[in-house]
Amino acid sequence: MNSGKLLMKVINVTLLKPYESLTVQLSSEKRPTLGKVIPLIRGLLLTVGNKNPATSPGNYLKKNLLEQTTKRFGNIKGKYPSHLYAKATILDPRFKKAASTSIDNANESEQELQKDLAEYLENHAPLRTEQVIPESTILESNTKWNSIPEENLLNFLETTVSTLRSKTTFSITAKALCRQYFDVEFLNIKDNPILFWKNNNLMFGALSEIALKYSCIPATSVPLERIFSKAGQIFSIRRKRLLPENVEKLIF
Incomplete structure (x- = not known):
């Protein structure tokens, strides 16, 4: 191999190494991965952008890698209206809002999180039980005092005000929980965020449930594909009499 080809091989390996690292981390099975997508893509673009190939072909490869990566993943948050990536990232105590590309994006993600949390609180709030006065008691009271019940002309507002009051309460609670979470110290990059939320469930309550979700x-889909491949190797023609529970034990 001449020196020119060797140099090009070294340059290609140098430029493609960050992509290998990203692929390995996002294909992990034992650690949460969705919240790492946005930080890893930002890190990938910065790492490749900071490399300085010594040859024209190397610079051409670098330019094309950056263009194609930016085209496909540069605005990953905007391509997914459900904000799954943004929510998973902001709920990762290793990153929080630090991984956002701008203050506006960080604030938007926080607002989406607060909205999601308020809806969760509303849907899981205990039902209020109102005291029901028996009709016979009302009739007896009216007969006793020989008076006509007063007409409440504001009945039409009671339901609306009650609904708005509840929504305001849930929104305030959601904001308070989010602020409490953001004020907590960042988790170490190598720590497991799932353990953080499980250990602090009493402190964050509903926010922990959403974060774990x-x-x-x-x-x-790499972990799923691995399971299918493993299942194909275990449950073969020669072992087709395996019981379902035994197959499950061997796979998982």
Whole structure:
């Protein structure tokens, strides 16, 4: 191999190494991955952008890598209206709002999180039980005092005001929980965010439930594909009499 080809091989390996690192991290099975998508893509673009190939082909490769990566993943948050990636990232105590590309994006993600949390609180709030006065008691009281009940002309507002009051309470609670979470110290990059939310469930309550929901979403289908491949190797023609519970034990 001549020196020119060797140099090009070294340059290609140098430029493609960050992509290998990103692929390995997002294909993990034992750690949450969805919240790492946005930080890893930002890190990928910065790392490749900071490399300085010594040859024209190397610079051409670098330019094309950056263009294609930016085109496909540069605005990943805007391509997914459900904000799954943004919510998973902001709920990762290793990153929070630090991984956002701008203050506006960070604030928008926080508002989406607060809205999601307020809806969760509203849907899981205990039902209020109102005291019901028996009709016979009302009739007896009216007969006793020989008076006509006063007409409440504001009845039409009671339901509306009650609904608005409840929504305001849930929104305030959601903001307070989010502020409490953001004030907590950042988690170490190598720590497991799922353990953080499980250990602090009493402190954050509903926010922990939402965080665990997003943290458990895998970023890629690689873990699922691994399971199918493993199942195909275990449950073969020669072992087709395996019981379902035994197959499950062998796979998982």
